[in-house]
Amino acid sequence: MADLSQEQWTEQLQADDNAIILDVRTEAEVAERKIPNSINIDIHKGQGFIYQLEELDKSKNYYVYCRSGARSGQACNIMNQLGFENAYNLVGGILDWNGEVE
Template sequence: MADLTQELWADKLKNDDNAVLIDVRTEEEFGEGYIPNAINMNIFKGQAFVYELEALDKSKNYYVYCRSGGRSGQACEIMNQMGFENAYNLMGGFSEWTGEKTI
């Protein structure tokens, strides 16, 4: 797992043809706004969240965020334990995101 600054995370994401964007916030938080093309996978769903992760392609690069960076950091750790090699946590999360948003 790598904790990346907003700028580095955005640059890597923009230039990555193998990227998947995951928002691990609740459905309510996601409904208030998100980064375009993000998939909502609520980390608070526990085992259901793990099942959703198991369905993902481990060869992809995953850019993960939450509100402030804590839950997404946990999600990246879980992903690493499951064999995902490229999971990138957005430091500061959506609350500090200055890039494009869908509201």
């Protein structure tokens, strides 16, 4: 796992042809606003979160975010334990996000 600032996260994401944006917040949080083209898997679903992660392609690079960066950091650690090689945590989460939202 790598903790990346918004600038690092955005630059790396834009240059990455193998990228997936993963939002680990609740559905209610996602309904308020989200980073475009992100997929949502709620980390609060416990084992359900693990099951959904297991269905993802581990060869992809995952750019993970949440509200403030804490849950996404946990999610990146879990992903690394499950064999995902590249999981990047957005420090500060969507609270500090200055980029595009939908």
